[in-house]
Amino acid sequence: MTQTPVNVGASPNDRTGDDFRDAFIKLNNNDADLDGRVTLLSRLLSNTNPSYATVTISGYTIKGVGTAAGLVAAGNDPRIVGALQAANNLSDVASPSTARASLGLGSLALQNASGAAITGGTIDGAQIGSTTPAAVTGTTITGTSFVGPIVRTDVAQNLTLTQKIQAKRNVGVGCIGRRYYIGQPVTLSQADIGGLIYCEANVGTLTVPLAANFTDGDTFWIYARGVLTVQATAGDPYTFGFADANRASFVMQPGDRCQIILGQDAWDVLSYSTAHGQALLADRAQSFTAAQKAQLQANLGSAAVTAPPEGQCRLIYTNSTTLTLIPWNGNQIWINGAFQAIPSSGVTVSNSGLSAGTLYYMYAYWTGSAISLIFNTSGYTTDPLYGIRVFGAGSSDAANRLYTYVGMVYTDAGSPGVFADAPGKRWVCSWFNPVRKALLGVAGGYSTSSSSVVELSTGARASFLTHAAQSVEAGISGQGGGGSSSVGYGMFCRVSLNNDDAAPYGFGGQAAYGNCTIASAYAWAAPEGLNFVTIRGQSQASGTTTTFNGAVAGSVLG
Incomplete structure (x- = not known):
């Protein structure tokens, strides 16, 4: 059926066009024609039966899409030569090896996750064994840096500060700030001031030099990895101050640690504690051949590695409402496994929220961009991993080591409680570098x-x-x-x-x-x-x- 136009005449009211009845009959017939076409198209689009999905309009045949005979084939219709069938899960690919090559997968696509073998190429940005650590075996392992105890002995490499310190210790080389002594008795010198002195089990004796040659406040931190006798230089009239009496020597047991500081022209033994464990070491001790030690020495270079003690700072009284952690003999403090720099102006904390007549322990922590200080009535403990004093009331060792202990304070009367540090009330006490x-x-x-x-x-x-x-x-x-x-x-x-x-x-x-x-x-x-x-x-x-x-x-x- 075709559309019939209405004759509207040559000009208005010239009586040559269709009258109203004939005109509306034509319009009704045209509407019926259009309605029929729409119905056929709807049937074509909504049915898969070929008898309803094939329509001829104005001499043209239109067919629907589907898998039945008489419909237009598409997608994975088996009537299309070479079409992959979803139900076959790629088993009907003509050449799987050619398909893998086209996708760049190679043989790795055929291996199970528990038994994959990588025989070439480069892996960037991946961690191996980060969730479930296991040994990695190979004839040659090449890289710019490693997590864990891997240290090359045959080629040049870049090492972290901690790895250099441990490697120097393994081959018997001292480090500024952290010195390792092995094999024979040791006499300390000016170069050891402020350092953490590790003495291996076979050192035996450590001699502290004449007090008269040093300045009040000079400090040594001693860490014994075996039985160690610490003695004064013969003839020194000023010997170590202990609880019982002054004496010329004392014995440290493995794991013991103490601070020796010069005060009023005499050596005082402070902060003595036992069995601290290893502090700031690499993952494990290592043994090397002579050739390997020589290569390690070449990798590390002849220059000493500077590694500051864990607390180059002091907690001091600023005023009745403010305390400050100031840099002291450097500016580094060890917090949660890393050194952080204390600004030259120090880190301040106020007495806001403190109660009067209360003992508070103070801790330093890293916010992600700066050092901050907090108070807590809970005391400290010794971190089993790094051997330093940390918060003692956390849910785990990892939670505790977020906060490094720096000192304690007792608050005076007031609301909030105020700070006091006068000859009659020395109520601010620094853990690091006390004077x-x-x-x-x-x-x-x-x-x-x-x-x-x-x-x-x-x-x-x-x-x-x-x-x-x-x-x-x-x-x-x-x-x-x-x-x-x-x-x-x-x-x-x-x-x-x-x-x-x-x-x-x-x-x-x-x-x-x-x-x-x-x-x-x-x-x-x-x-x-x-x-x-x-x-x-x-x-x-x-x-x-x-x-x-x-x-x-x-x-x-x-």
Whole structure:
């Protein structure tokens, strides 16, 4: 059927066109024709039966698409010669090897994941064994850097700082900042100041040089990998300060670690701890042939590798609301397996949110772009991997080592609690590189009529924070007098740590009348945390008031 046009005439109202009836009959017939065409096309598109999906319009035959006979074939229709069938899962490919070659897969596409063999080519950006570590075996392994203990002995290569340090240790070469000694006794020198000194099991003896040749604050960190005798130079009148007494030598056991620092022209032994484990070493110890050692030495070069100690810093009091971690003998601090640089201006932290009268431990952590400090009432522990002090209350060793311990602080009265660091309140204590600070109680006239030893006044105290086994020295000096003109009415006084009457002390003289000079001094290895030194004394005659006019003074590391 074809469309019939309506005759509209040559011009308006010329009476030559179709009348209304004839015109609308033509329009109705045209609409019916169009409706029929649309119906046929809809049937063509929506049916797969050839009897309904084949339409002839104006002499043209239109067929639908499908797999049945009489429809147009497409896709994987088996009537198309060479068409791959989805159900065959590529098993009908004419030549699988040619197809793999065209896709660039090669023989690797035929191997199982558990038994793949790569015989050539380059793999970039891949980690082998990162999820399930296993040994890698090969006749030649070439690369620019390696994770783990792989160290080349035959060709030049680039090594990380940690790998260089371990490799130098394996072949008996010292490193600035971290020195490794093997095979014979060692005498330290100026070059070892500030360094972490590793002594292998066969060193035996380490000699500390004359104190007179060094400056107060010079420090050595000693790490014993075997039984090690640490001794002073013969003839040195100033020997190591310990809790029991000064002495010329001491013995360290494997894994022990200590800090030796010069203070007031004498070597003090501080921060002594046991079984720290390995700190900042490569994955494992290695043994090499002479030729391999020679090649390693060539790879490492003759220049010393600079590796700073884990804490080139000090925690200091800035003001009552601010503490600062400042650079000290360098600017590096070890945090979570890497050195981070402390800015020249230091890292500050405020007292915001702190409670008064509370002991806080302070930790440094890396934000991803800077060092920051936090307070916590939970103490530290020793990281089993790196051997340094870290946060001690985390969910795992990995969580703990995010935070490196830097010191402790005790807060004074206020809301929030404020910081204090004065001779009577040394309440800021740095773990790294502590220095001697003066202690001084309030001078006054302190009286007692007790015939037994008592603290003359809590107001005479000088309090301080200290780490375990660090030396505190204190004494008293003043005038003491009896309250009677009769002979025997005198008094005794002494200095005391934490009101402990078990420690030795010096007695003062007695006076029948007037005043007599009284002095007492002692050195202790104070327990860790908040301590105080004070004046204790007694009247010689019960009920007779005697008075001491003076103060307690001393020094402590912090």
